[in-house]
Each structure stands twice: as structure tokens, then as C-alpha cells.
Amino acid sequence: MDGGTKTPGTIYSRSLDWAIEDVADFSNDGKADILWRDTSNGRIQVWLMDGGTKTPGTIYSRSLDWAIEDVADFSNDGKADILWRDTSDGRIQVWLMDGGTKTPGTIYSRSLDWAIVL
Numbered sequence: 001m002d003g004g005t006k007t008p009g010t011i012y013s014r015s016l017d018w019a020i021e022d023v024a025d026f027s028n029d030g031k032a033d034i035l036w037r038d039t040s041n042g043r044i045q046v047w048l049m050d051g052g053t054k055t056p057g058t059i060y061s062r063s064l065d066w067a068i069e070d071v072a073d074f075s076n077d078g079k080a081d082i083l084w085r086d087t088s089d090g091r092i093q094v095w096l097m098d099g100g101t102k103t104p105g106t107i108y109s110r111s112l113d114w115a116i117v118l
Contacts, residue, residue: 010052010053010054012054014036017040018036018037018045019036019037019039020034020035020036021035021036021044021068021071022071023035024071026046026048026057026079026080026099026100027098027099028077028078028079029048029050031050031051032049033047033048033049033080034046034054035068035071037068039064041061042061042063042064042065043059043060043061044059044062044082045058045059045060045100046097046099046100048100055100056100057099057100057101058100058101058102060102063086065086065087065088066084066085066086066087066093067085067086068082068083068084069083069084069085069092069116070082070083070116071083074094075096077098079098079099080097081095081096082095083116085116087112089109089112090110090112090114091107091108091110092107092110092116093106
């Protein structure tokens with residue numbers, strides 16, 4: 001969009017199993033990128049966007065027991081990171097993201113009695 005004027009972009013195909021989890025700047029280029037999650041098996045992928053042009057990152061496997069709780073810049077590098085929570089036992093983990101590349105952090109134990117407040 002350019003104010004109230006639309007500029008049609010490219011149409012991309014994606015299975016209905018893939019849902020948009022969040023939109024954030026994963027590459028620190030000042031442009032929104034798309035975080036996808038495959039609802040059938042938990043896989044994720046980041047599309048680095050430049051207007052209507054996409055550069056898909058690696059597809060990573062993740063159990064459906066792990067839920068994305070938030071996307072934020074936890075490392076203060078200007079790039080969005082992913083906060084995960086295991087819905088079966090409460091463990092948490094942050095994936096520090098560099099564009100579509102992940103560096104998984106430590107998994108911490110936490111009871112399901114504790115809520116993440118954003």
C-alpha cells in the first residue's frame with residue numbers, strides 16, 4: 001500500500017496447512033518479514049520480504065507441543081527472535097534469529113503454572 005493506493009504484488013502459493021504466525025523484521029533491513037508455521041507438523045519458515053519479493057529461509061522442524069509465545073528482539077541486534085513454550089511441560093526456549101537462520105538458546109524448565117506475560 002502507498003497510503004490509500006494499492007500496488008498489487010506477486011501472488012505466491014502456499015498450502016493451507018501453513019499459517020502466518022507473525023510478521024516482524026527478522027533481517028534488520030527495516031522491512032517486515034513473514035513467520036510461517038505448518039499446522040500439520042509444526043515446521044516453521046521465515047520469508048524475508050523486500051516489498052513483494054520473497055526469499056524463503058530454511059524450514060525447521062519443531063514439535064506441535066511447542067507453541068510460539070512471542071516474536072521480539074531478545075538479543076538487541078535489531079532482528080526479531082522467537083520465544084517458544086512447550087505446552088506439555090512449560091519449558092521455554094528462545095531462538096535467536098539472523099534472518100532465516102536460527103541459533104537455538106538454552107531450554108529452561110518452568111512449570112505450566114507460570115504464565116508468560118507480554
